[in-house]
Amino acid sequence: MSAHQVTPNESKYAASARNFRNNVARDLNNAELRENFHGAMHYLRDKRSAAFPQQDELETLREQCKLIKQRCLAKLPYLLEQLEENLTSNGIKVHWAESTSQANDIIATLIEEKSGSQVVKGKSMVSEETALNDFLEQRNIECLESDMGEYIVQLAKEHPSHIIMPAIHQNKKQVADLFKQNISDFSYTTDVDELINVGRNILRDKFCQADVGVTGVNFAVAETGTLCLVENEGNGQMCTTVPPLHIAITGIEKVVEMLDDVPPLLSLLTRSATGQIMSTYFNMISHPRQIGEKDGAQEVHLVLLDNGRSQAFADEELRQTLQCIRCGACMNHCPVYTRIGGHAYGTVYPGPIGQIVSPHMLGLEPTKDLPTASSLCGACGEVCPVKIPIPKLLLRLRQESVKKQDGNSQVMKGEGVGRSNIEAMVWKAWAGVHRHSSIYNFSMWWLTRLRKLMPSKLGVWTSVRTAPKPAAKTLHERVKKHQSSGAK
Amino acid sequence: MTKLQHNIARANILAKLKQQVAGADYTKLPIETPYHYPEIEREQQISQFITHLTNNHAQVIKTTQAALAEQVADILNTLKIENLLYGKDSTYSQEIEQLNPTVKLQAFDFTLEDKKEHLFNNTPASITSSHASIAATGCIVLWPSKNEPRTMSLIPPVHIVIVDANDLYSDFASLVKAQQWQNKLPTNVLLISGPSKTADIQQTLAYGAHGPEKLFVLLLNS
Known part of the structure; x- marks a missing residue:
């Protein structure tokens, strides 16, 4: 299996990203969608702002967390080795995948070894990245999303339009209509409590029956060999605790060095994401079920995925992309995202973070238009809890996409793909005119x-x-x- | 994926990363300055803890160890619940056992696999102790154990948790530091700040998404 093999799923995202301009035109003309995003972004921005009453606290935490993530990235290969060593001695098995197809193969094999047929999945953007649901479905393994938003999105045969609130593009009436089409004994209602209760009852049965739980990871602590998960609903805990097999999947950049690194990052993550001073649950898993314990997964596995991250890592400026803790604040504050919504980008990660991370995952060829979808207003950089200079990176990616190929070593897959000779000549002439008075x-x-x-x-x-x-x-x-x- | 392919993937990823950081001097990293939160009095910490939990729809009841059974009976009575799951030989099991026979007590003395459906379908409420609590974020910290397994705080729709105010810490960072968590962590640590909830449909908060719909915190403050 080659590392750069394009799977049908990778090309699915690549194809829709390539169609970016048409997607934008389509979604800008959808008044209901625009209203849904407008309301949701307004709500999330207000919540975040209220969660940081003290500017000096926010700024001190941002600087501290930026430095924590930069330190952890500077030591990344050694921390990954330490993480593997400690997880292994804790009884958790570690797997490595360079590509999304390798990650899917690993997960499917683990499930099939246990003759698993029913998977419940906690929210995991990395598993969206690998299009795990489609892959398992092809192998006759049911993979059910259990986060309420993800469940809705899966019923609608869509993918998340926001990394924290996946079904943000739907309003309650649309959800009720969707339930009516898909759930046989659903008695129609648009009451949110009742809708959630419908989902709760269906999914609790599934948790009870499932033989595998798949989740993401928010922080993987090298020092102790601990997987940390942030969530509100309890579905993440269900997936890690009830089925006998738990498989976690995460990007290689999620490792932190010490347990002491976790509290400040957690504090910034929940407040930046949803304006909560703390999520309802924070789950720290360091072992599979130990002798004498009565519940919890008997086997725990971690899949570490590269998928273009090592390419970003190789360039000091682009490496900052990997500081991201996936809070979604950049998209909540982005005037472009607010108007075009999350699906227009075509990629797994939408909004400003998606614009800077997707070119590493898919190459610049299908994604070259994404970095241009910004007014460079700077809001994303200002709210980023780990101070990723997103506007600067957008400019850098624009340059990479039109860079002249000079035979030197390649920085990015697909670099120079957007170069047009006419445009290059125009700029050359422009520069010449401005140099001579x-x-x-x-x-x-x-x-x-x-x-x-x-x-x-x-x-x-x-x-x-x-x-x-x-x-x-x-x-x-x-x-x-x-x-x-x-x-x- | 075969073991060989696995080893190749591992070696490739690590080689690519190591090539970039070869010769890095880790003694010269910039100093990371944490934010210093103003120290507040114990009573203020307790009220901070209560306020945050209450804002998150948990019900906090101040009580004493001696009055525990009575408080629990009251809660169950109000909710018309007759069964309670508890942990035998746990910190407060003696107090809980006083509820017999008015409440049908069920000890978690089985493995999850033995009674999974019973736990999901016929266990209306549970009661557990807690390991610590956090004032700044209104969190209860559980270190589930053989006596009080982790599903106790997850599957029953009502969770009652007993918190000793002596185990209250100002914030998460100071708890981790004071107890030196890096030296020993259990299978699972849980921080809980309220009943299960979601805002995934049109940003409307709904409680009881998957876990408990109701969380009662019995705060022992001597």
């Missing part, structure tokens, strides 16, 4: 005199804007005139 003045004089010839339609630019019109006289001429009149 005589050519500059000459061109500007003619440009102002020929202003009437400026076309009113300039392709995409004027589809939503009026065409620019040069002034009657150049700035130089006007300053000169102003100075001479002032001298009199």
Whole structure:
């Protein structure tokens, strides 16, 4: 199996990311969707803001957590080895996967070895990354999402539109309609408590029957060999505690060095994500069920996935992408995400973090348009709890996508794929004009005199804007005139 | 994936990462300055703990060890619940056993596999002790044990937890430090800040998503 083998699932995301501009047009025209996102983002922004009443506390924590993540990344290979050693001695088995298809193979094999047929899954974006549900379904293994939002999204045969609130694009009426279509004895209601209760009853039966639980990991602690999970619903705990086999999957960047690193990161994560000072549950797993214990998974496995992360790691600037703790604050504050929603991006991770992380996972060829979908307003960078300079990284990815291939070692898969010779020539000419004052003045004089010839339609630019019109006289001429009149 | 492929994946990932950090000097990393929270009085900590839990829809009842059985009987009576799951030989098992025979007590003296359906379908409430608690975030810390397994706080729709105010810590970081957690962690540690909830449908909070719908905290404050 080659590391860069493209699986049908990888190409599913690549294909939809490649279709980004059409997706945007489609979703901008969906008034209901826009209203759903507008309301949800407003809610999440207010909640976050209320959770950080003291600016100095927020800023101190952000700086501290940035440095924690940078330290952990600086030691990443050694921490991964330490994590593996400690998990192994705690009785938890560790597996490594370079690609999503390897990760899926590992998980399917573990399930099949136990003759498992029913999987319940806690919320895990990494398992979305590997499209695990589709993969297991092909092998006749039922894989049911158990987070309420993920359950809704799975029923609708969609993927999450937000990394924290996966079904944010649906309103309660849409959820009720979905339940009506899919749940046989559902008596129609749009009452949220009743809807949740319907999900609760169905899923509790499933927890009781399942033979495998799959979850993600928020922090993997190298020092103690501990897997930490943040959640509100209790489904994560159900998945880790009730079925006899628990398989956790996570990206290699989720490892932290010490247990002491966890409290500040946790505090920033829950407050940045949903504005909660603490999630309802924080679950720390260090062993499978030990002798004499009466519950808990008897076998626990961890799958560590690369999938492009080592590519980001190799460049010091791009490595900052891996500081992310997946809180979703960047998308909540992004004016583009708020308007186009999460599905338009086409990738597993939407919004600003998706724009900087997806090119490493899928290559720049299908994702080259994503970094351009930003006004560079800077909001994402300002709210990021670990201070990832997202706008700077967006610019860097724009450069990578149009970079000239000079035979030097490659920074990114698909770099230079968006390069257009005409565009490159235009910029070269522009730079030349601006370097030589005589050519500059000459061109500007003619440009102002020929202003009437400026076309009113300039392709995409004027589809939503009026065409620019040069002034009657150049700035130089006007300053000169102003100075001479002032001298009199 | 065969063992060989597994080893290749591991070796490739580690080699790629190690190549980038070769020769790194870890003695020169920048200092990470934590935020210093103002120290607050014990009574304030207790009220902080109660406020946070209450905001998260937990019910906090101040009581004493001697009055435990009576409080639990009251709660169950109000909810019209007759059965209670508890842990034999646990910290407060003697007090809980006083509830006999008005409440049908069931000890968790079986393995999960033996009575899974019973736990899911016929266990309306449970009671456990706690390992510690956290004021700043209103958290109860459980270190589930052989006597009080972890599903006790997860599967029954009502969870009653006994918290000794002497085990209250100002925040999570100081708890981890004071008890030197890095030296010894149990199979599972749980921090709980309220009943199970979700806001996944139109940002509307609903309680009892998968875990307990109700959380009662009996706070012993001597």
